[in-house]
Amino acid sequence: MNFPKELPIKKIFKALIPAFISGLIVLFLILFFTPDFKVDYSFTLYSSDGKLLGASAASDGQWRFPQSSKLPEKYREALLTYEDKNFYFHFGIDPLSVFRAAVENVLKGKIISGASTITMQTSRLSDRLSDRLSDRLSDRLSEKKPVRNFKQKLRESFLSLFLELSYSKEDILNLYSSHAPYGGNVVGLEAASWRYFGRGPEDLTWAEAACLAVLPNQPSLVRPGKESEILKEKRDRLLYNLFLQKKIDKETYSLSVAEPVPDKPKALPQKAYHYLEFLKTKSTDQKNISSLDYSLQEIIFEIADHHFKRNLSSGVYNTAVLVLDTETGKTLAYIGNTGLNNADAKNEHVDMIYARRSSGSLLKPFLFAAMLDAGMILPDQLLIDIPTKIAGYTPQNSNYTYSGAVPARKALSYSLNIPFIRALREFTIPAFLDILKRSGFTTFNRSADEYGLPLILGGGEISLYEITNTYRKMMLRAQNKLDEKFPFSSGACRITMDVLTEGNRPEEEAIWQLYAQNQKIAWKTGTSYGNKDAWTIGITPKYSVGVWCGNASGEGRPEITSTKLAAPILFEIFNILPKSDWPEKELKDFEFIKTCADSGYPAGEFCKNTKAVLKPIHAHTQSTCPYCKKVSLSPDGKFQVKANDINELPKIENRFVLPAAAEYFYKQGHPEYKSLPQWLPESTASNAGEFEILFPEDGTSVYIPTELDGSFGALVAEAAHKNPEAVIYWDLDGEYLGSTKSYHQMKIQPLKSGRRGTLKGRHELTLTDNRGNTRKRIFYVLNENL
CATH class of the missing domain: 1.10.3810.10 (Biosynthetic peptidoglycan transglycosylase-like)
Structure with missing residues (x-):
């Protein structure tokens, strides 16, 4: 049988060369001559x-x-x-x-x-x-x-x-x-x-x-x-x-x-100018399908624009609003600023969603939650709220009043400054900074010493996006829906969110009642020092809304307060958003603890009234009630006594007793509070703690104002005594000023010996009560001598 001869390799190779070259030529022509549409797009x-x-x-x-x-x-x-x-x-x-x-x-x-x-x-x-x-x-x-x-x-x-x-x-x-x-x-x-x-x-x-x-x-x-x-x-x-x-x-x-033809181009929509400019720095795509809700963006823009126009007469030019989907974190509405087409606008192109601004009081919920987790507070635990001076820093509550002692939940819902300053000192600034950074904030770049205690009142800067998103994560953690790391427990977040829904707010924040219709909203306001920033953050299980109002230039105005400017916008927005139900508590995140009904602390052996409350399950409480004590009274209950003061058996009672300074202010808002009676006159017991000087603080510097007639005014010093019948004798720099009973305030005018006028420098105030107890304060006058 004859088989065909195998073709030589060279002949095959020669036959394929023309086809190969032709293919390369065609490929070259296609690559070189094919039109290229590499142009820059909008x-x-x-x-x-x-x-x-x-x-x-x-x-x-x-x-x-x-x-x-x-x-x-x-x-x-x-x-x-x-x-x-x-x-x-x-x-x-x-x-x-x-x-x-x-x-x-x-x-x-x-x-x-x-x-x-x-x-x-x-x-x-x-x-x-x-x-x-x-x-x-x-x-x-x-x-x-x-x-x-x-x-x-x-x-x-x-x-x-x-x-x-x-x-x-x-x-x-x-x-x-x-x-x-x-x-x-x-x-x-x-x-x-x-x-x-x-x-x-x-x-x-x-x-x-x-x-x-x-x-x-x-x-x-x-x-x-x-x-x-x-x-x-x-x-x-x-x-x-x-x-x-x-x-x-x-x-x-x-x-x-019958339809007309166009005779000139229309202006393109500019519904989200600042978001578009923001995406240009982040996205490499020319066509961007965002998560923004078109209808919601339009409506919220109109709301923000309405308030912008209303605020112009007050010298307030800028407003920003952010709406996030609570569950997904997607941005649903993004109003970076207002006034883009208004001749009266200022700095309208600045995107205030990511601008760094003073936080005001917006960080307080995070300290509250952190201290719940650390076992340092319980929701109803009393926090001291009295005139306070710490290392030269003298904070004030926004209403310039004091409660003496206030439940932690009320301190948060009323946004009281002094209790949170004292709480931060106890928690420590470095620990709180660490918590904030682990929460997702990227704007705290200074040391704890540089921030100091004012950090909790707005001494640090935040952006509207980060603060809104962190509140959002707190709501998710409260529902056990947050997958990422977060430095708070579900229990602490849930308690915090519940406190922020409470309608018991200061009178100036009662605006929520006009807007919040049958819907629970966790919300927090914040106004920065100098009235430069007005914030309000509101959270529901479905939506997270952040509002900022102020001037991008940093100019403060008296009208820039959260309750006047930001809160009305927030509640107006929630009124047009679909309502969402408040989630049920998951009891696995909590455990019951027996607490003192009077102080809110874990109950001690002398607490007469107790109640069970929920706390985060892994929080280990650190102390029992320090205010409930066993006291010995005379048989008629009119005096405190020692065992050897009387010849009969004393009357033993468990009583709720606050420190003198706290008691002084606490009684004003709690008429049911019963002070301890004074000591038996002939008792040998010490009266330490019976009274305190409230103002001036030790080491403080004061400037005494000038009256309308040109004369120097007076410094009003104040003291508190537990015994309502006590008499206090006042002495300044060795000169007797007078005495007070029941209501202990004294006008003092530091004088230079032999001359009328204020004396700049050091002065010593000495108070002595009718039992011989003495208190002293050193303070300094800043006025020049006359």
Whole structure:
């Protein structure tokens, strides 16, 4: 049997070389001559449902939107009917159109028809082709009549073949529609649809789609007057052809030709200017489908703009609002500032969502939660609220009053400063800074010593986004829905959120009752020192809302307070948001603890009234009630006694007793409080702790004001005594001033010996009660000597 001889390797190799070289040539031609559409597009922002929120022009000043993945059906039918009926049946060159154009040109003796296909027109629009056909393309883009000759048409035909080899038919349609000129600096279907009709291509009517199909053929027609009439004539002719081809019915045709054509571009939407500018620094995509809710963004913008206009007369120029989805953290509304189109606005382009501003009181809930977890407080545990001076720092409550002692939950809901200053001193500033950083704050970059105790009152800076997002995470942790690390337990977060829903607020914050309708909202206000920042944060299981009002310049105004400016906006927003139910407590996050009903501390052996409360399950309480004591009284209960003071058995009682200074203020708001009786006059017991000097604080510096008549005023010193019948004798620098009983205040005027006038420098105030107990204070006067 004869087998065919094996072909020599060399012959096979030689036979393949021409095919290989031909393939390389074709590949080179495709790569080199295929039109390239690498152009700069406009940066665009869309809502979650695909509606345009805003855009910025491309680097060359053109409004050229990124191409869409799919063309709307109305525009597709109009375009193919007008430009290229046989688009799907040719390979870049339409032989029938070429034959028709040749006959028409011969008969007329000049070129009147070019037989251009959509593929040819697309190739003329490409960037790479502009390098080779620069004159022609520049003419096209500048709306001048392009040069038309056989050589040019042959080149276009050649390049169209490569375009068809490189792209699908759908891609070619999309490329054409995205790069076709529509007059002025409007390029592409998407930009033209928004500029001329104020809506996206998918929402165009047949008349509008037909108008945009014919416009690239002569983009200068979008002008008032005669050109507009020509545009309408071209559009109506196309609509008639669509009717003849049964693409539209008679009624649609009649209604469509009655629609006007555009005579000038419309302004593009700018519903989220600051968010668009923010995304430009973060996103590399030119087309950005955001999580913003279009309707919500519009409504909240109107609310913010209304308050902005109302605040102008008060010299307050800037407002920012942020709405997050509590569960996902997605941004639903982003108003970075107000007044973009208002002549009276100032610094309106500054994005205040990420601007660093003083926090006011907004950090208090985090200290509250941290101390719950540390077992340092319970929700109803009394915190001392008296005049306080710590290392030269003298904080004040915003209402300039004192409670003496106040439950921790009330200190938070009333946003009292002094209890939280004292609490931070106990918790320590470094520990609290660590908590804040682990919560997600990135703005605390100074040392604990640099911040000091004012950190809790606004001594540090935050951004609206970070504070809103951290409150959001606290709500999620309260429901055991937070997957990321967070330095608070679910129990502590839940207690904190519950406290922030309480309607028992200061009178100036009673505004919540006007707005919060049958909905629980955890909310916190904050006003920075100098009235420069007004904050309000509100959280529900569904929405997290942050509001800031003030001046971006940092200028303070008396009207910049959270209750006047920010809180009304917050509750107005929650009124238009869907309501959400407050979640049930998960008892696995808590355990019951027996507490003193009077002090809120874990119950001690002398606590007469007790109750069970919930605390975070892993929080280990550190002390029992320090205020309930066993006391010995005379049989009639009128005096405190020692065992050896009387010849009969004393009366033993368990009593709730506060320190003298705290008791003095506490009694004013709690008439039911019973002070201990005074000691038996002949008792040998010490009276330490019986009375205290409230003001001036030891070592404080004071400036004594001048009265209207030019004379120097007086310093009002104050003391508190547990015995309402006690008499206190006042002495300043060795000079007796007088005595007081029951109500212990004394006007003092430090005098220079032998001269009338204040004496600058050190002074010593000495108080002695009728039992011989003595208290002293050193203070300094800042006034110059007279």
